[in-house]
Amino acid sequence: MDRTMGSYRITDQIYRNPLASDADVEGFRLEGHAEVSFPRGRMRMANVIDPAEGQRANFVFWCPEEFPEDIAVSWNVWPLREPGLCMLFFAATGRNGEDIFDPGLEERTGEYHQYHHGQINAFHVSYFRRKLREERAFHACNLRKSYGFDLVATGADPIPDVDDADPPYRLLLVKCGPYISFSINDLPIFSWHDDGQRHGPRLGGGRIGFRQMAPLLAEYDNLEVHRVQPA
Secondary structure (H helix, E strand, C coil): CCEEECCEEEEEEEEEECCCCHHHHCCCEEECCEEEECCCCCEEEEECCCHHHHHHHCEEEECCCCECCCEEEEEEEEEEECCCEEEEEEEEEECCCCCCCCCCCCCCCCCCHHHHCCCEEEEEEEECCCCCHHHHHCCEEEEEEECCCEEEEEEECCCCCHHHCCCCEEEEEEEECCEEEEEECCEEEEEEECCCCCCCCCCCCEEEEEEEECCCEEEEEEEEEEEEEEC
């Protein structure tokens, strides 16, 4: 892939994972409790704790690779059951520059506050937001920057409810210098410029991870990461 889009150019691939079998997620790290299976040759994630227990039922599944600052992350998603919510964490590091898996950091168990007011910095994009009543009534995608839970960008979510969905949907998240953009099936959803001041210093490279809120059931495949250069 080598294509120019707006202010950036997507270049060489640095990671690809079909997410098609247990072998493909060897080395991934689960925080919280979940069932990860491959009944259709793609990664299915489901909660195993009753959603009535709130945040304890949610989880994060981290890719084992560390990625540079300027990347394009793309993946396919199949929403299968509502309600719930999908997220992708990216540029995740310890707040003092540690690896997020550093044993000196507090254990994380999938509860949301540990990720936005804990010991890590990260961005996360949330999409297919169908958990709360207001999310079901008005579909949007959000970009937040943490530490701090700062909502920095939002845009309309074109993915319909499960009954009307026609997956897979291809998602593309691009981080290039101070710019972050997100699209679904090549439809731009939002873009944002980080001035490095209003919401804290800019975040560099780090890890990526999938998060789900119970009782959502979803499948994923064809995770790709490419380098990005300013156009």
